[in-house]
Amino acid sequence: PVENEEIEAQNFLKTINSKTEENQHSLALAEWAYNSNITEENLRNQLAVAAEVAKDEKEIWKKVIQYNWRQFLDYSTKRQFSKYAILGSSALSEDKFRQLRKTISDMKAIYAKAKLCDFKDPKKCDLALEPELTQILATSRNPDELKHVWLEWRNTVGVKCRNLYNDYVNLSNEAARLNNFSDTSEYWLNDYEVSDFKQQVQNLWEQLRPLYLQIHAYVRFKLREKYGDVVSEKGPIPIHLLGNMWGQTWSNVADFALPYSGVEDEDLTAELIRQNYTAVKIFKTAEEFFKSINLTEMPQTFWERSIITKPADRDMVCHASAWDFSDTKDFRIKQCTEVTKEHFVIVHHEMGHVEYFLEYKDQPVKFREGANDGFHEAVGDLIALSVRSTKHLRKIGLLKSKTDNSQTILNNLFKVGLDKITFLPFGYLMDLWRWDIFSGKTKPENYNCKWWELREKYQGVEPPVDRSEEDFDPAAKYHIIADVPYLRYFISFVIQFQFHRAVCEKAGQYEHNNPDKPLHECDIYQNTDAGNALKKMLSMGSSKPWPDAMEVLTGQRTMDASGLLEYFKPLQNWLEEENKKNGVFIGWEPSKKVCK
Ligand SMILES: C=C(C[SeH])C(=O)N1CCC[C@H]1C(=O)O
Ligand SMILES: [Zn+2]
Numbered sequence: 324p325v326e327n328e329e330i331e332a333q334n335f336l337k338t339i340n341s342k343t344e345e346n347q348h349s350l351a352l353a354e355w356a357y358n359s360n361i362t363e364e365n366l367r368n369q370l371a372v373a374a375e376v377a378k379d380e381k382e383i384w385k386k387v388i389q390y391n392w393r394q395f396l397d398y399s400t401k402r403q404f405s406k407y408a409i410l411g412s413s414a415l416s417e418d419k420f421r422q423l424r425k426t427i428s429d430m431k432a433i434y435a436k437a438k439l440c441d442f443k444d445p446k447k448c449d450l451a452l453e454p455e456l457t458q459i460l461a462t463s464r465n466p467d468e469l470k471h472v473w474l475e476w477r478n479t480v481g482v483k484c485r486n487l488y489n490d491y492v493n494l495s496n497e498a499a500r501l502n503n504f505s506d507t508s509e510y511w512l513n514d515y516e517v518s519d520f521k522q523q524v525q526n527l528w529e530q531l532r533p534l535y536l537q538i539h540a541y542v543r544f545k546l547r548e549k550y551g552d553v554v555s556e557k558g559p560i561p562i563h564l565l566g567n568m569w570g571q572t573w574s575n576v577a578d579f580a581l582p583y584s585g586v587e588d589e590d591l592t593a594e595l596i597r598q599n600y601t602a603v604k605i606f607k608t609a610e611e612f613f614k615s616i617n618l619t620e621m622p623q624t625f626w627e628r629s630i631i632t633k634p635a636d637r638d639m640v641c642h643a644s645a646w647d648f649s650d651t652k653d654f655r656i657k658q659c660t661e662v663t664k665e666h667f668v669i670v671h672h673e674m675g676h677v678e679y680f681l682e683y684k685d686q687p688v689k690f691r692e693g694a695n696d697g698f699h700e701a702v703g704d705l706i707a708l709s710v711r712s713t714k715h716l717r718k719i720g721l722l723k724s725k726t727d728n729s730q731t732i733l734n735n736l737f738k739v740g741l742d743k744i745t746f747l748p749f750g751y752l753m754d755l756w757r758w759d760i761f762s763g764k765t766k767p768e769n770y771n772c773k774w775w776e777l778r779e780k781y782q783g784v785e786p787p788v789d790r791s792e793e794d795f796d797p798a799a800k801y802h803i804i805a806d807v808p809y810l811r812y813f814i815s816f817v818i819q820f821q822f823h824r825a826v827c828e829k830a831g832q833y834e835h836n837n838p839d840k841p842l843h844e845c846d847i848y849q850n851t852d853a854g855n856a857l858k859k860m861l862s863m864g865s866s867k868p869w870p871d872a873m874e875v876l877t878g879q880r881t882m883d884a885s886g887l888l889e890y891f892k893p894l895q896n897w898l899e900e901e902n903k904k905n906g907v908f909i910g911w912e913p914s915k916k917v918c919k
Pocket of ligand 1: 642643644669672812
């Protein structure tokens with residue numbers, strides 16, 4: 324009878340949980356060694372450990388599926404078994420598994436090692452994505468220099484990864500099918516545990532699109548003022564002028580697009596430098612906020628083992644990441660931190676991951692994940708929404724002005740909007756493009772032009788020059804070559820505002836329809852009621868489906884755009900009025916750039 328089997332299964336679970344912890348610990352150490360020091364030796368070791376772990380996981384899986392776990396009565400036992408029953412890429416044969424891991428590692432190495440020659444000094448050829456190229460995209464106001472960097476980055480990374488990417492797609496799909504998914508996109512979406520998730524996401528985008536169209540039209544107008552005819556009046560925005568290598572957030576063009584330009588605009592980057600902020604001081608500042616709301620300080624080993632500045636003596640994957648070494652003690656961040664406003668926000672983002680690790684570390688190993696992947700990306704950003712308020716920046720001495728008025732508040736809201744609203748179509752299209760590739764709807768001979776079709780359709784941007792299928796521009800973005808799903812960020816950018824509304828209410832910082840306590844001026848700093856409410860949700864990990872976790876904090880069980888729309892309402896009103904006043908065209912006509 325199932326009861327006896329279930330009791331035996333719970334003992335079996337104890338055994339495989341500790342085995343899984345050990346395996347994930349070894350794997351994390353090997354992956355850390357390679358990602359923080361890209362050498363043949365570290366690659367060999369990473370592949371060897373991964374193969375070992377995969378073999379072990381396959382043995383465990385063979386035993387798990389012999390249990391009648393779908394009939395189990397205990398919720399937690401049944402849920403843990405359901406997660407063990409999905410083996411993932413370890414289901415591949417040993418040599419295909421190794422080939423898949425090696426293909427991804429090789430693409431990451433190409434991406435991490437890529438160097439460009441300087442636009443002004445063609446003999447200087449040591450420019451890396453971080454910090455040099457990122458800095459140029461953020462600060463150069465020379466369209467030719469921006470075009471040079473944009474193009475050369477794609478010629479250097481994109482083209483080299485094209486064939487590797489084809490192998491990756493095929494092997495990844497084979498693994499998904501071995502897990503009884505139709506293809507990798509279904510395997511990725513399984514994390515969200517609802518059958519109509521794609522439809523829910525499309526509905527969210529449709530609610531958010533009108534706001535995006537307004538900020539897009541306004542920014543195009545300001546870019547045209549600055550750069551002239553290189554920016555058409557009604558066409559898509561040339562993507563290389565948006566201050567970011569992928570055009571995914573536009574806050575670096577704020578300085579010449581602010582709603583109220585006359586008002587003193589304090590540059591946070593300059594202020595951080597003026598106050599001699601270092602990477603460590605930025606990390607300590609972020610940690611202090613988390614502690615102030617009764618979340619957890621970073622363990623001592625975090626400070627000893629994290630890598631928070633780019634090493635000079637070796638190649639490293641600089642893309643920021645947070646690591647859980649699956650031993651309930653060792654948690655790290657690896658980030659090539661620069662003293663800029665962007666990195667100031669990214670540090671909070673990464674430390675939000677570590678806070679989640681710390682809150683669920685005592686859950687059974689299979690529940691040490693976000694309620695869904697979007698939750699994990701939302702924690703740090705949620706805190707950063709308080710940090711970026713003028714009220715908070717002033718409180719920690721990073722804003723010199725003594726008071727706010729409606730213009731300074733709106734200017735600040737616009738800067739946040741240039742990061743959050745502009746990101747939405749990009750956050751959506753990244754996996755729209757990949758879902759159709761994995762399902763076979765987009766053929767390899769159309770990979771690049773399908774990308775630009777989506778970029779135009781959803782984002783209203785275009786390349787600086789014609790493109791072709793000789794190019795492979797999607798590989799210019801880390802997550803594409805590193806096998807990291809992206810829908811998680813779109814989800815995060817929606818739900819973080821639902822979470823923000825809930826914690827701000829708990830902190831008495833926000834009241835619906837109270838003009839004295841608007842959502843966009845909320846700062847939950849030092850409020851332990853807010854922190855404790857957040858903690859309750861985080862400590863659940865993935866022990867329950869994400870609607871249960873969301874309900875614990877917000878009282879809601881569905882994702883909805885109302886939090887984001889309420890936060891940006893004053894900005895949306897201003898944009899609609901300003902766009903009308905300037906008589907700008909809302910939306911975009913087809914691009915004249917060609918892809919074939
Ligand atoms: C900072 C991280 C590491 Se999880 C990141 O990849 N992010 C954070 C926001 C969007 C996305 C990106 O950089 O593309
Ligand atoms: Zn993240």
